Every structure is written in structure tokens, then in C-alpha cells.
Amino acid sequence: MKHRYLPMTEQDQKDMLETIGVSSIDELFSDIPEKVRFKGEYQIKPAKSETSLLKELGRLAAKNINAQDYASFLGAGVYDHYRPIIVDHVISRSEFYTAYTPYQPEISQGELQAIFEFQTMICELTGMELANSSMYDGGTSLAEAGTLAAGHTRRKKLLVSATVHNESRAVVKSYADGQYIDVVTIPHTNGVTDIDKLKEMIDDETAAVLVQYPNFYGQVEDLQVISDIAHEHGALSIVSANPLALGLLTPPGALGADITVGDAQPFGIAESFGGPHCGYFAVSKKLMRKVPGRLVGETNDDQGRRGYVLTLQAREQHIRRDKATSNICSNQALNALAASVAMTALGKEGIKEIAYQNIAKTAYAKQAFEKAGFEVKFGPAHFNELVVNCKSPIKDVNKRLLEQGIIGGYDLSLVDESLANHALIAVTEQRTKEEIDAYVQELEAIHA
Amino acid sequence: MHKDNQSLIFELSKPGRIGYSLPELDVPEVDVSSILSQGVIRTEDAELPEVSELDIMRHYTALSNRNHGVDTGFYPLGSCTMKYNPKINEAVARFPGFARVHPLQDESTVQGALEVVYDLQQHLAEITGMPQVTLQPAAGAHGEWTALMMIRAFHEANGDTQRTKVLVPDSAHGTNPASATVAGFDTVTVKSNEKGLVDLEDLKLKVGPDTAALMLTNPNTLGLFEEDILEMAAVVHGVGGKLYYDGANLNAVMSKARPGDMGFDAVHLNLHKTFTGPHGGGGPGSGPVGVTDELAAFMPKPVVQKVDDRFVLNYDVPQSIGRVKPYYGNFGIYLRAYTYIRSMGPDGLKAVTEYAVLNANYMMRRLEPYFDLPYTQHCKHEFVLSGRRQKKLGARTLDMAKRLLDFGYHPPTIYFPLNVEEAIMIEPTETESKETLDNFIEAMIQIAKEVEENPEIVQEAPHTTVIGRLDETKAARKPVLRYIKEQSPVEETVQ
Numbered sequence: 001m002k003h004r005y006l007p008m009t010e011q012d013q014k015d016m017l018e019t020i021g022v023s024s025i026d027e028l029f030s031d032i033p034e035k036v037r038f039k040g041e042y043q044i045k046p047a048k049s050e051t052s053l054l055k056e057l058g059r060l061a062a063k064n065i066n067a068q069d070y071a072s073f074l075g076a077g078v079y080d081h082y083r084p085i086i087v088d089h090v091i092s093r094s095e096f097y098t099a100y101t102p103y104q105p106e107i108s109q110g111e112l113q114a115i116f117e118f119q120t121m122i123c124e125l126t127g128m129e130l131a132n133s134s135m136y137d138g139g140t141s142l143a144e145a146g147t148l149a150a151g152h153t154r155r156k157k158l159l160v161s162a163t164v165h166n167e168s169r170a171v172v173k174s175y176a177d178g179q180y181i182d183v184v185t186i187p188h189t190n191g192v193t194d195i196d197k198l199k200e201m202i203d204d205e206t207a208a209v210l211v212q213y214p215n216f217y218g219q220v221e222d223l224q225v226i227s228d229i230a231h232e233h234g235a236l237s238i239v240s241a242n243p244l245a246l247g248l249l250t251p252p253g254a255l256g257a258d259i260t261v262g263d264a265q266p267f268g269i270a271e272s273f274g275g276p277h278c279g280y281f282a283v284s285k286k287l288m289r290k291v292p293g294r295l296v297g298e299t300n301d302d303q304g305r306r307g308y309v310l311t312l313q314a315r316e317q318h319i320r321r322d323k324a325t326s327n328i329c330s331n332q333a334l335n336a337l338a339a340s341v342a343m344t345a346l347g348k349e350g351i352k353e354i355a356y357q358n359i360a361k362t363a364y365a366k367q368a369f370e371k372a373g374f375e376v377k378f379g380p381a382h383f384n385e386l387v388v389n390c391k392s393p394i395k396d397v398n399k400r401l402l403e404q405g406i407i408g409g410y411d412l413s414l415v416d417e418s419l420a421n422h423a424l425i426a427v428t429e430q431r432t433k434e435e436i437d438a439y440v441q442e443l444e445a446i447h448a
Numbered sequence: 449m450h451k452d453n454q455s456l457i458f459e460l461s462k463p464g465r466i467g468y469s470l471p472e473l474d475v476p477e478v479d480v481s482s483i484l485s486q487g488v489i490r491t492e493d494a495e496l497p498e499v500s501e502l503d504i505m506r507h508y509t510a511l512s513n514r515n516h517g518v519d520t521g522f523y524p525l526g527s528c529t530m531k532y533n534p535k536i537n538e539a540v541a542r543f544p545g546f547a548r549v550h551p552l553q554d555e556s557t558v559q560g561a562l563e564v565v566y567d568l569q570q571h572l573a574e575i576t577g578m579p580q581v582t583l584q585p586a587a588g589a590h591g592e593w594t595a596l597m598m599i600r601a602f603h604e605a606n607g608d609t610q611r612t613k614v615l616v617p618d619s620a621h622g623t624n625p626a627s628a629t630v631a632g633f634d635t636v637t638v639k640s641n642e643k644g645l646v647d648l649e650d651l652k653l654k655v656g657p658d659t660a661a662l663m664l665t666n667p668n669t670l671g672l673f674e675e676d677i678l679e680m681a682a683v684v685h686g687v688g689g690k691l692y693y694d695g696a697n698l699n700a701v702m703s704k705a706r707p708g709d710m711g712f713d714a715v716h717l718n719l720h721k722t723f724t725g726p727h728g729g730g731g732p733g734s735g736p737v738g739v740t741d742e743l744a745a746f747m748p749k750p751v752v753q754k755v756d757d758r759f760v761l762n763y764d765v766p767q768s769i770g771r772v773k774p775y776y777g778n779f780g781i782y783l784r785a786y787t788y789i790r791s792m793g794p795d796g797l798k799a800v801t802e803y804a805v806l807n808a809n810y811m812m813r814r815l816e817p818y819f820d821l822p823y824t825q826h827c828k829h830e831f832v833l834s835g836r837r838q839k840k841l842g843a844r845t846l847d848m849a850k851r852l853l854d855f856g857y858h859p860p861t862i863y864f865p866l867n868v869e870e871a872i873m874i875e876p877t878e879t880e881s882k883e884t885l886d887n888f889i890e891a892m893i894q895i896a897k898e899v900e901e902n903p904e905i906v907q908e909a910p911h912t913t914v915i916g917r918l919d920e921t922k923a924a925r926k927p928v929l930r931y932i933k934e935q936s937p938v939e940e941t942v943q
Contacts (some may be wrong), residue, residue, distance in 0.1 A: 147630070317589065
């Protein structure tokens with residue numbers, strides 16, 4: 001068998017079998033009982049050459065509408081943002097992407113230091129005291145925050161706002177089920193968490209209150225009030241925050257959050273049909289020894305040279321085994337690196353400007369939709385998403401928009417029957433005035 | 449600061465420099481305070497670096513030079529399957545028609561992506577011998593937990609609520625017991641016998657009406673095939689439990705034995721191991737789960753199916769355990785795995801396993817005279833040596849691992865599995881040439897000799913790396929987990 005990934009020659013094979021003292025490769029598999037031995041050949045597609053496979057997969061890719069060829073107004077947790085060209089250059093360096101977890105620090109200082117910088121940047125944006133090296137995504141990160149809170153408070157109930165992304169809420173529920181924790185939904189009023197209902201629902205069995213910032217409807221929640229209510233009852237305040245919005249929004253750490261989680265996808269990470277993205281997990285110092293996943297810490301060698309290591313590993317599954325409070329092992333290291341490069345490129349000024357541009361473009365879009373007679377629900381505290389009454393089923397509207405080169409907003413009837421004909425429209429800095437106007441014009445044309 | 453310190457990006461920062469190019473603002477300026485209330489408008493800047501584009505490239509290039517990957521050199525890290533990461537995978541994952549597709553687009557606009565999902569499910573079903581596959585779990589541990597939640601849901605649906613225990617061999621990966629715990633089970637450890645295999649008698653003692661499942665890695669973490677697998681399956685099934693396959697070691701048995709044919713009810717795979725993910729410095733991974741038809745009703749939703757010639761997302765799965773991850777898993781990673789499988793074909797995958805096992809046995813036999821080999825039968829894709837002979841001479845396994853760094857190698861996995869003293873776990877993979885293996889073997893032999901003749905050189909290793917052994921105790925006792933500008937903790941430590 002000759003293949004470009006397999007350097008074994010016939011001579012190699014002969015020499016190696018001789019050294020081992022067997023006459024065939026089959027002998028090495030003699031420990032597999034006859035009854036379970038697979039004797040045929042996998043019934044899968046035959047191998048393809050590089051050229052023809054590229055062609056075939058290129059044809060499959062071409063069947064998908066994508067945000068490079070279309071103007072995308074679809075957000076709802078995954079966004080089309082500015083991706084500095086250098087991000088892909090850095091993560092394409094194979095010293096990074098072909099490495100394993102940095103368990104041997106002497107030859108993994110690059111990865112370890114990059115993660116240490118990632119942890120620092122996440123702390124800066126969220127206002128939290130420490131952050132881990134990444135989680136799978138924002139949804140599972142929120143779910144782990146919930147189970148952490150239940151373990152920490154020894155309580156078995158989570159209150160989750162209805163304004164948290166529905167898929168994240170579903171993941172929170174699955175993780176909570178695993179540990180017999182109840183999840184109760186706090187209703188929303190006018191697109192934000194209903195504070196009066198929260199006050200009624202919270203009790204001394206509540207481990208944490210989970211909200212999103214900005215929330216699923218693009219609204220900015222009053223975190224301080226929510227955190228205060230949580231703390232009055234001995235519960236933790238958990239916030240899932242869009243880190244890009246934190247360029248302009250007060251960090252959750254300054255508004256009482258005990259745990260801030262989210263997804264760093266807005267920083268240089270492609271949509272990729274939903275993954276891989278990059279969860280982050282940041283906490284106040286008192287929770288340091290309960291953080292799931294890997295942490296990188298600074299130290300030095302015997303000559304006083306600064307270096308970085310994986311630390312506080314007594315928390316982790318490979319040490320704690322069945323006493324572990326999280327089973328996470330692989331994380332999203334390469335995407336944390338991508339996010340670090342994007343955060344670095346944006347820098348202190350760019351992060352403010354990009355967040356501001358999102359607000360400005362969204363404000364323009366709001367005014368344009370309203371002027372054309374399409375109601376924008378909720379508000380006024382919009383970050384980069386609007387709930388717009390398009391006055392027709394969104395599926396039909398989006399079909400028309402597609403013909404104009406536009407990927408329309410998210411059909412909210414899929415998650416809330418009362419929001420039939422409403423779309424959640426994301427307007428990032430990537431959308432031009434022209435594209436926004438075209439969206440509005442097409443809506444007008446549909447109703448002309 | 450020590451002169452050899454690698455600068456942090458924050459230390460390169462200088463006010464006035466930028467590294468971005470945002471689109472021109474083509475809409476009117478707004479007064480943010482008219483949109484947001486005062487309390488939520490940030491007043492203190494996030495201290496992100498202020499650097500130019502070249503500063504950034506030089507910084508990360510310098511960091512990459514301080515990192516060892518498979519493309520840098522041999523990486524025989526046992527249990528991790530550090531094989532070559534094909535470049536076509538990277539190219540395909542970057543096609544705009546895959547990378548720039550939003551997960552919430554209408555089904556009709558993502559038929560190509562869904563076809564990849566569906567076809568990969570079919571391929572993995574055939575490879576594992578499990579009829580149904582979900583690609584939703586993000587990594588191996590996530591897959592373990594997903595499958596255990598399905599097994600729990602299955603038992604609960606049968607009114608079998610007393611099944612609270614998951615059995616795990618003492619040689620298992622740490623994620624196994626941890627996954628069992630976070631899936632709400634208690635863990636019971638099953639002993640290994642003198643051959644390094646699960647002790648069938650101990651298993652029989654420990655199963656019962658409270659058994660939910662047995663989690664098994666086959667070949668196990670010693671690289672040995674569990675020959676009694678059919679008896680074990682009969683024992684566990686006999687009491688109504690389920691059999692779970694940890695697919696971390698699938699590279700050892702492709703085309704040789706399928707978990708489904710061995711009697712397993714659920715399987716997870718690590719696509720970043722066997723199917724060239726890549727590892728990315730610790731992730732992202734992808735941990736699909738395959739199950740029997742009996743367990744399929746409990747799969748995470750949505751389930752990707754083919755109806756006539758359309759690919760659909762089916763949310764109508766009434767007994768589903770729910771979502772384990774937003775959207776449909778780490779698409780970008782399993783797309784790479786799909787590309788790999790299609791590059792190899794059935795013959796290629798069979799050769800992968802054969803050469804991986806041949807390489808491992810060759811290395812094992814050549815190293816056997818110099819190190820203790822606790823289990824002497826043929827291994828599969830990896831084997832475990834013990835450094836106890838060298839330990840008596842004053843050099844621990846950790847020291848030998850550090851010495852290997854001086855030869856330009858990433859060391860094997862050490863101190864795992866836990867049931868071998870001073871363990872050295874070596875997995876060469878099939879993508880390494882005989883010359884590479886021979887050179888590594890020579891280095892190991894030389895180190896064994898050094899331990900006998902000049903142990904200091906081993907005890908004090910590494911000598912050639914950019915940094916020496918780091919003070920891990922200090923890192924854990926006084927954790928410094930982020931950079932702080934004002935009072936850099938480094939100043940305190942460097943005299």
C-alpha cells in the first residue's frame with residue numbers, strides 16, 4: 001500500500017517483522033479473538049487523489065450560501081465580524097496547530113505564553129480576576145458555570161433568564177440534568193429579564209442566576225440589579241457576555257458577576273457552520289480552585305528565566321478522576337490563539353471603535369426600518385441586534401432577500417410563537433449603509 | 449527582568465500604535481448615552497496591547513519558535529495519536545463555502561454542509577459497526593458524557609432507576625471516571641490482572657443490578673487488546689448493563705475489529721486523534737458518538753438525516769437527552785476528519801492500523817533489552833515501558849523524558865497508565881518512517897546508558913531548550929494567572 005502519508009516500504013516492513021520475530025503483520029493481531037475479527041473491507045467510499053478530492057469537496061462547499069459572497073444579517077450568537085488577515089497566518093503556523101496540550105513546558109513555551117496572554121485579555125475585557133485557557137463554546141461554558149455554582153453553593157436550582165440564547169439554555173438544561181440540578185426559566189418583559197419575576201422566583205435553594213449580556217434580543221440587561229438580587233440570596237451571578245461588546249459596555253466584573261463566560265467567536269473565528277468556536281470562562285478569585293479546564297500560570301526556571309506552565313491541575317479530571325467536578329480535557333486552544341491575535345490586532349483603541357461601530361450601524365438600521373414602517377420591538381438599549389416586525393413570515397422574506405444577495409435575520413418564530421413575522425437582525429461593523437438600505441428596500445418591495 | 453525572557457505582547461505595547469483596519473463608518477455618528485444607560489457604558493479601558501501588525505507577526509512567530517509540533521519533530525506521545533496532520537484538510541476547512549456558513553441559515557442553503565455531516569456519520573457508522581452516529585460532541589470527554597447520558601436515559605425509560613454505578617478499569621483514562629461523575633453516576637473501579645487486562649473475576653464480583661455500564665478502552669491504555677471482550681460483554685449484558693467503548697485507541701484496530709461487533713452499545717471517537725483533527729495545542733477536538741439502534745432514540749438533537757435526496761435537521765426526537773452543544777458540533781474539525789477518511793479509503797485505513805501496530809511492536813522489541821517491559825505480549829498501536837530499573841540508578845522517568853528534549857523529541861506520555869510504575873507510554877503512529885523510529889530508539893538507548901554511567905546529565909536535563917525545568921510548586925502556591933502592568937510579579941522573582 002503506497003500512500004503519501006505512509007512512509008512504510010516493503011523492505012522496512014520485512015526488516016521490522018524480522019526484528020519482532022514474526023512472519024506477518026497478521027500475527028500481531030492474533031490476540032483479537034476470531035469471533036470479533038473484522039474480515040471484510042469497510043464499505044466506505046474509495047480513496048481519492050488530492051486533486052479530485054479538492055474538486056469534489058469544492059463542489060459540496062459551493063452548495064452552501066456563505067457570508068463571503070452574501071451580506072449576512074444573521075447573528076443570534078454567531079457573528080460576521082472583521083477578521084484581521086493575520087489571524088489565519090498565525091494559526092496556520094504548524095508549530096501551534098500540530099502540537100498537543102502543553103504538558104512539556106520546556107518545548108511548549110509558545111503555546112503556554114499565548115494562553116497566558118489570552119487569559120489576561122479575557123480578564124481585561126470582562127473585569128474578572130482570572131480566566132481559564134478556553135472551553136468548547138459559549139453554551140457549554142455557561143452550562144459548566146451553572147454546575148460549578150451548584151457545587152459551590154451546594155444548592156440544586158438554577159434560574160436562567162428567557163433572554164439567554166435558546167441553544168445555550170438547552171445545553172444548560174442537559175448539563176444540569178446530569179447532576180440532578182433543576183433549571184427554571186425567568187420570563188422576560190419587553191426583551192429584558194423580568195426583575196419582579198426574578199425577585200419572586202429566587203429563594204435560598206437557588207445556586208445562581210444566569211443572564212446574557214447583551215441578551216439574545218440584543219438588549220443590554222441591568223446586571224448590577226440582577227447580581228445584587230442573586231447575592232442577597234446567597235446565589236452566584238453568572239453572566240454570558242459577548243466579549244466584543246465589552247469594548248464599550250461596563251464589564252460584568254464591575255457589575256457584580258461572580259462568573260463571566262461567553263464565546264470569543266467574534267474575535268477572528270469563522271462561523272464554520274457552528275463550530276469550532278471558543279468558549280471562555282472567567283471568575284472572581286474566590287472561585288479559582290473550582291474553575292474547570294486548564295489554567296496557565298507564570299513561574300521561572302532555576303536560572304530565574306520567566307516561563308509558563310499548566311497549573312492548579314489538582315482540579316482536573318486526570319488527577320481527580322471520579323472526584324472531578326468537570327470532565328473537560330481537550331479545549332479550544334487553537335481558537336483561543338486566533339482570538340488572542342484578533343484582540344491584539346484590535347488593541348485598546350480598536351476594541352472601543354469596533355464596539356462603537358456596531359452600535360452606530362445598528363442605530364442607523366433601527367431608524368431605517370422604523371422610517372419604512374417596520375416596527376423595532378424592545379429597546380432602546382440595542383447593541384448590534386434588532387427585533388424587527390417584518391410583517392410577513394420570515395422564511396418567505398429571507399427567500400426574497402437571498403435573491404438580493406442578503407442573508408436575512410433569524411426567524412424568531414422558531415423559538416417564540418408570539419414573535420411570528422419577527423426577525424432578529426444583526427448589524428455588525430461589516431454591514432455597509434448600502435446593504436442595510438437594500439434590506440429595508442426589499443422589505444418595502446415585499447409589502448408594496 | 450531576565451535578559452532571556454520572551455516579551456509578553458503587553459510589554460511591547462506603546463500608546464499610539466494600532467494593528468487594525470476597520471471598515472469606514474458610513475452611517476451617522478451616534479451619542480451612545482442616548483442608547484445605553486450611564487451605568488452600562490464602560491468608563492475604564494480594557495488594557496489590550498497597542499502594537500503594529502509587524503509587531504504582532506514577530507511576536508507570534510517568536511512564540512511559535514518556542515513550540516514543538518508534529519511538523520517540528522517526532523511526537524510519540526502515548527494515547528494521543530500524534531500523527532501527521534494533512535494539509536489538504538486545512539485547505540478544505542478554509543473553503544468559504546464551509547468556513548463562512550452560519551449554523552442558523554435555512555436548511556436549503558446549507559445542503560452541502562449537511563451532506564458532509566450525513567456522509568461522515570455513515571462512514572463512522574461503518575468504521576465502528578454502530579448503526580447510528582451523532583457528531584454533536586465537541587471532544588472525547590464530551591462524547592463520553594453524551595453517551596453516558598444516553599445510557600442513563602435508556603435505563604430511566606425502562607424504569608431502571610437503581611442503575612447508579614459505572615464500572616471503570618484501573619487503567620482507564622481520567623476522563624472516564626470524571627465523565628461518569630458528571631453524568632450523575634458513582635464510579636466503581638475494576639482491577640487489572642497480571643496480564644494487564646481487565647480481571648474477569650473482579651468484574652463478575654462488581655457487576656449487579658445497580659450496574660449502568662462498563663466503560664472500556666480496547667486496546668486498553670497499556671496498548672493491549674482485551675482478549676476476553678466477549679465474556680466481559682456477556683457478563684455486563686447479563687446483568688442488564690451497557691458496554692461503553694472509549695475510542696481513544698481506535699487507530700489500533702481499524703479494519704481489524706469493530707466495537708459494534710465486540711458487543712459495545714455506545715462508542716465515542718476522538719477525530720483529532722485517529723482521524724487527524726489536528727490537536728491545535730490542546731483543541732479544538734471532535735468527539736462523535738455511535739450507538740446501537742436501541743440507544744438511538746436518546747441521541748442529542750437535532751439529528752441529521754437524509755429524506756429522499758434532501759438533508760434535514762430533525763428536532764422531533766421525543767426521548768432525546770437534549771442538546772449537548774449549540775449547533776451541530778465542531779464542524780470545522782470533523783470536516784478535516786472527513787477529508788482524511790476520503791483521502792485514505794478502506795485500504796488506506798487498514799494500512800494505517802497495520803503500520804501503526806507494526807511500528808509500535810518494532811520499537812517495543814528494540815527497547816525491551818534496555819528498559820523493563822511489564823507486559824510482554826504483542827502490543828497494538830502503543831506500549832508501556834517502566835523506568836523502575838533506571839529509577840534505582842537515580843534517574844526517574846521524568847528525568848529521561850526531559851533528557852529526550854535535548855535530542856529534539858517530544859517525550860512519550862509519562863506516569864500513565866497509573867498501574868505501571870514509572871510508566872513510559874510510547875505511540876509512534878503510522879506516519880513515521882523507520883529511520884525516525886531508529887533514531888529515537890538510539891536516543892533512548894543512549895539515555896539508558898547515560899543513566900548507568902553519568903546519571904547527572906539525565907537528572908539535570910534538559911540542557912538545550914529555551915528554558916530549563918520550571919518551578920511548578922511556586923506556580924501552584926502563588927498562582928500568577930494573568931499579566932498585571934503595575935507590579936509585574938516577575939520583578940519580584942528575578943534577583
